[in-house]
Amino acid sequence: MGAPDDEAEAGTSARGRRAGEVARARLVGIILPIAVFAGAIGLWEFIVRVNGIEPYVLPAPSVVIATLAKDWGTLSLSLLVTLRTMAIALVLATVGGVLIAVIFAQSRLIERSLYPFAVILQVTPIVAIAPLLLVYLNSGTAILVCAFIVAFFPILSNTTLGLASTDPNLRNLFKLYGAGPWRELVLLRAPSALPYFLGGLRIAGGLALIGAVVAEIAAGSAGQGSGLAYRIVESGYRLNIPRMFAALLLISLTGILVYAVLALVSHLLLRRWHESALDR
Amino acid sequence: MSSSALPLSRSSRPPGDRALLDAEEAKIEAAPLVTLAGVSKKYQNGVAALAGLDLCVRTGDFLSLLGPSGCGKSTALRLIAGLEPATSGTIEWAGGQASGRPSIGFVFQDPTLMPWASVESNVFLPLRLEGWSFRTASERIEEALALVGLPDFRKAMPRELSGGMKMRVSIARALVTRPSLLLMDEPFAALDEITRFKLNDDLMRLKQEMNCTVIFVTHSIYESAYLSTRIAVMAARPGRIIAEIGLDAALPRKEHFRRESAYLDACARAADALHGAMDAKDHM
Numbered sequence: 086m087g088a089p090d091d092e093a094e095a096g097t098s099a100r101g102r103r104a105g106e107v108a109r110a111r112l113v114g115i116i117l118p119i120a121v122f123a124g125a126i127g128l129w130e131f132i133v134r135v136n137g138i139e140p141y142v143l144p145a146p147s148v149v150i151a152t153l154a155k156d157w158g159t160l161s162l163s164l165l166v167t168l169r170t171m172a173i174a175l176v177l178a179t180v181g182g183v184l185i186a187v188i189f190a191q192s193r194l195i196e197r198s199l200y201p202f203a204v205i206l207q208v209t210p211i212v213a214i215a216p217l218l219l220v221y222l223n224s225g226t227a228i229l230v231c232a233f234i235v236a237f238f239p240i241l242s243n244t245t246l247g248l249a250s251t252d253p254n255l256r257n258l259f260k261l262y263g264a265g266p267w268r269e270l271v272l273l274r275a276p277s278a279l280p281y282f283l284g285g286l287r288i289a290g291g292l293a294l295i296g297a298v299v300a301e302i303a304a305g306s307a308g309q310g311s312g313l314a315y316r317i318v319e320s321g322y323r324l325n326i327p328r329m330f331a332a333l334l335l336i337s338l339t340g341i342l343v344y345a346v347l348a349l350v351s352h353l354l355l356r357r358w359h360e361s362a363l364d365r
Numbered sequence: 366m367s368s369s370a371l372p373l374s375r376s377s378r379p380p381g382d383r384a385l386l387d388a389e390e391a392k393i394e395a396a397p398l399v400t401l402a403g404v405s406k407k408y409q410n411g412v413a414a415l416a417g418l419d420l421c422v423r424t425g426d427f428l429s430l431l432g433p434s435g436c437g438k439s440t441a442l443r444l445i446a447g448l449e450p451a452t453s454g455t456i457e458w459a460g461g462q463a464s465g466r467p468s469i470g471f472v473f474q475d476p477t478l479m480p481w482a483s484v485e486s487n488v489f490l491p492l493r494l495e496g497w498s499f500r501t502a503s504e505r506i507e508e509a510l511a512l513v514g515l516p517d518f519r520k521a522m523p524r525e526l527s528g529g530m531k532m533r534v535s536i537a538r539a540l541v542t543r544p545s546l547l548l549m550d551e552p553f554a555a556l557d558e559i560t561r562f563k564l565n566d567d568l569m570r571l572k573q574e575m576n577c578t579v580i581f582v583t584h585s586i587y588e589s590a591y592l593s594t595r596i597a598v599m600a601a602r603p604g605r606i607i608a609e610i611g612l613d614a615a616l617p618r619k620e621h622f623r624r625e626s627a628y629l630d631a632c633a634r635a636a637d638a639l640h641g642a643m644d645a646k647d648h649m
Contacts, residue, residue: 254477257448261471262494262542272493276481358481358522 144327149334152327160316160328164335167312170297171343174232178289181233182240183282189241190248190274191266207238211296215303224304228312231300236293243285247278280359283351290343298336313339397459398424398467398546398578399445404454406440406604414440416603418454424545427572427579427616429589429596431635437604438582442548445580446471470539470577472549476531478523478538484510485519488538495542502541509537512571529560536568540575547572547579554584562620565592569617586639590631591623592616598635600642608638 126146132138133145140148153160185203189196211231218227251274259269301314313332320328355362404418414437422428422445430438443449444456446469458465470491478487485506492502510516513533523531532552539547553561569592572579583589589596590612598608610631614622622628 252477254473255479260448261446261469262491264494358524
């Protein structure tokens with residue numbers, strides 16, 4: 086009568102082995118990308134050292150980090166300026182984009198009349214608009230407006246799409262129980278549109294940074310600008326290549342941080358119910 | 366109405382009053398709740414969904430609108446619910462025109478739950494829209510969920526439930542206002558047959574407990590014959606009623622009703638009416 090027990094044991098150990106394999110695969114999935122990234126940085130350092138490349142041509146990663154530490158006083162102030170521009174632009178784009186999307190949702194006619202403006206702003210490259218804005222506005226405001234323009238559209242278009250995608254039968258239900266348009270908006274259409282809005286917000290976060298950087302570069306020496314992109318232009322004029330890299334590194338890190346924060350917000354808001362955020 | 370359908374409680378009354386009570390109850394039973402006269406619905410794209418629909422729904426009826434897809438049965442339901450206006454004709458309620466419309470519960474073909482809200486929030490919705498606070502509604506929510514057999518799922522999210530359970534939540538949401546008229550638009554069409562049979566039995570029990578009138582849209586002859594006290598058979602293009610079939614057996618019915626002659630007879634008559642309408646169309 087030992088056979089079933091043996092089988093059960095065999096089953097348990099097989100399951101244990103499989104669990105071990107899954108854990109190992111997951112570990113490899115984390116370690117491998119980190120190793121590849123570290124390898125690439127190491128290769129860069131190696132090539133620069135072996136070939137004796139001068140830092141004003143291509144600085145080694147170690148030099149970039151050293152510069153970042155040395156110039157932290159200047160660079161951190163610039164980082165704050167860029168972060169501030171980006172954050173204000175993102176908030177304004179969110180408020181404006183959602184507000185206009187709600188107005189669009191009230192009437193097709195309003196949407197059709199105003200949408201062309203939004204599209205024109207979106208398809209015209211921001212680099213081409215920036216110089217014009219710098220003529221009309223002081224450089225700080227112009228940079229903010231540029232970042233706003235690029236961040237605004239994904240929020241507007243996604244939220245508009247979300248508000249229009251409400252389950253028609255749920256709308257019928259609201260009508261049946263005599264709910265007015267305001268309650269329908271708050272209780273039904275807003276939550277329906279939330280996943281779409283958050284998708285737009287994630288795109289807008291990255292674009293706000295790009296908009297701010299592009300506008301700072303367009304403003305260049307004309308502005309009394311002190312953002313990270315301005316530091317890059319300035320360091321370029323002075324052939325301070327390590328500092329260019331250090332500023333670039335900070336911009337990349339900012340972009341990654343913004344994306345991670347918005348992805349986390351999105352996950353926290355949707356994890357209980359939306360397909361996109363469920364654990365599979 | 367057959368005597369077997371009458372409530373048992375009357376047996377305690379003096380025998381002399383019986384005839385009178387019977388007559389009175391029959392009158393109450395027969396009181397029309399809503400009458401549709403010559404109702405037509407033409408959509409903007411020119412499709413005539415309904416043409417000259419005449420239908421009288423009496424208080425206490427379990428009325429099935431039976432017909433093939435596209436015969437306008439869902440449209441008729443939406444007109445009765447007031448979700449759309451009729452193009453012509455009148456819909457008159459017991460208490461006078463549209464103002465006399467009683468409280469209505471509506472169940473759609475899909476559960477149409479709000480995926481972001483818990484089961485209790487979904488069931489709370491109709492009361493919330495009527496201005497109730499969650500605290501005062503809590504008992505009603507519990508009652509509605511108990512009625513559909515899901516008392517332990519208040520905090521669950523819709524995605525955690527099976528198709529049949531979602532439909533139960535949807536029914537609880539329709540019942541939470543204690544409606545006197547329940548409108549159901551092919552509620553069980555997407556469910557597997559075993560789940561559907563179970564929900565059919567539960568629905569008949571609910572109807573008796575809630576003491577409400579039901580208008581039930583279905584394309585299943587068997588489902589309509591099993592559930593209804595009256596079947597209105599509809600034909601398409603244009604949507605109209607081609608036959609009415611009465612079933613006297615009392616609700617709730619049990620599984621053995623499917624083998625009784627009244628059930629089989631109703632199925633046969635409904636099938637004949639539907640085939641007749643189809644043949645007539647083929648000859649056109």
